[in-house]
Amino acid sequence: MKLRFLGKNxxxxxxxxxxxxxxxxxxxxxxxxxxxxxxxxxxxxxxxTAVEVPTELFEHLTKDGLPSGEIKxxxxxIVIRTGEGTCVVQGPVMRDLEALSQMRLPDxxxxxxxxxxxxxxxxxxKSGPDHQRPA
Numbered sequence: 001m002k003l004r005f006l007g008k009n010x011x012x013x014x015x016x017x018x019x020x021x022x023x024x025x026x027x028x029x030x031x032x033x034x035x036x037x038x039x040x041x042x043x044x045x046x047x048x049t050a051v052e053v054p055t056e057l058f059e060h061l062t063k064d065g066l067p068s069g070e071i072k073x074x075x076x077x078i079v080i081r082t083g084e085g086t087c088v089v090q091g092p093v094m095r096d097l098e099a100l101s102q103m104r105l106p107d108x109x110x111x112x113x114x115x116x117x118x119x120x121x122x123x124x125x126k127s128g129p130d131h132q133r134p135a
Contacts, residue, residue, distance in 0.1 A: 002098070003019040003020070003102045004021075004022075004064075005017070006018045006020055006064055007057070007063060008057070009053075009054045009057045016053040016057050017029040018061070021099070025116055026061075026114050026116060027103075028057070028113075029051070029111040030051030038080060038088060042088070044090060047093060049110050049112060050088050050090040050112075051109070051111065052082070053087060053089060054085055055087050056085075058070070066120075068123055069123070071123065072123060076118070091113060091114050092112060094110075096113075
């Protein structure tokens with residue numbers, strides 16, 4: 001899998017990053033979740049993981065030709081929206097060695113691959129009840 005860097009929201013020591021792939025998907029690199037209050041809210045299937053990223057990370061989607069990176073529907077693959085301006089994104093654990101070799105992945109971070117269609121759904125305003133599940 002080939003990655004194309006879209007952007008990152010980082011401070012020294014932190015590096016949530018967003019990549020586009022050559023497989024019509026995105027790779028979301030974020031912090032591993034250690035906070036018990038978040039872990040207790042998660043039901044992570046075997047072979048999947050969850051990472052926490054700033055919601056602003058998705059603003060880099062505009063570099064992939066999307067008109068906006070503003071998340072309007074907080075639903076899967078985003079499973080939790082925290083009160084600290086971050087969200088928890090869940091998906092299959094990244095195991096592609098070619099992709100991993102293109103990334104700098106510190107021990108306290110992990111990454112997942114998310115279909116482009118799932119991300120596009122998050123950018124659309126949904127009518128009806130509020131879909132966000134606060135932390």
